[in-house]
Amino acid sequence: MSKKHPIVAVTGSSGAGTTTVKRAFEHIFERDGVNPAIIEGDSFHSLNRMEFREAMKKAEEQGNHHFSHFGPEANDFEALANLFKSYGETGGGKRRYYIHSQEEANELNKRFNTNLNPGEFTPWSDLPGGTDILFYEGLHGGVTTDDVDVSQYVDLLIGVVPIVNLEWIQKIHRDNAERGYSAEATVDTILRRMPDYINYICPQFTKADINFQRVSTVDTSNPFIARDIPTPDESLVVIRFKDPKKFAIDFPYLLNMIHDSFMSRRNSLVVPGGKMGLAMEIILTPIIERMMATRNA
Helix, strand or coil, rough: CCCCEEEEEECCCCCCCCHHHHHHHHHHHHHHHHCCCEEHHHECCCCCCCHHHHHHHCCCCCCCCCCCCCCCHHHHHHHHHHHHHHHHHHCCECCCCCCCCCCHHHHHHHEEEEEEEEEEECCEEEECCCCEEEECCCCCCCCCCCCCEEECCCCCCECCCCCCHHHHHHHHHHHHHHHCCCCCCHHHHHHHHHHHHHHHHHHHHHHCCCEEEECCHHHHHHCHHHHHCCCCCHEEEEEEEEECCCCCCHHHHHHHHHCCCCECCCCCEEHHHHHHHHHHHHHHHHHHHHHHHHHHH
């Protein structure tokens, strides 16, 4: 951890909704004039799209039907830990980008003067100088293995973890809408990832300083036949603070500011789903402002 070069990590499974938290932080950074270094978790996969498919095929031939992007075989956790360590000590480090689409390829090829395709990585390059904070969003912001502990370098770890049926519904619909995958293909992916989900994704939420868990108030008992994603108004958000004193969480203030919110435990706040973005900004803004005040001091 670093007071001079703080690190914020938002971690969650594929389809969990980490983009919502990322958007809240973007609003905070813009409003408060904070200059972040942005890190995308996919850039620390160790295999490009074609290499991953070949490795998965080889693993299946050897009887391993659980090779996935969630586990250490397909990621460079050591490189991620080294980046966090380097940034905490010096404010610098190296990053790259994973290209998800042709639109991203067109943009990044212009920036780096390359001729890359979707599913490939840009070259490694230095982080921009003079940033105030490192912001990570992806699968493994707090991952720990027998060899690597990424979480030790993170000053604020945010977990985004809908109840699992809701998470699966969101993933099935997102993969279909954005990537053209059938529901059957997405279900196969969910099953293949399950051991790594249990071993490398779930433990991060125990370490998270704050978890945002969306809970639907409509029937999601069979996520594989759901025709639509429950709306924000059809859900609640459980916000769990690991140690409220660490960030001086003022629960009476939050209850007053967020209409219809209530406490379910001494460290858990429940808010209406439609107020999730508002709650994030109200909770996270003073934390970031204190980080910047300490940094500048």
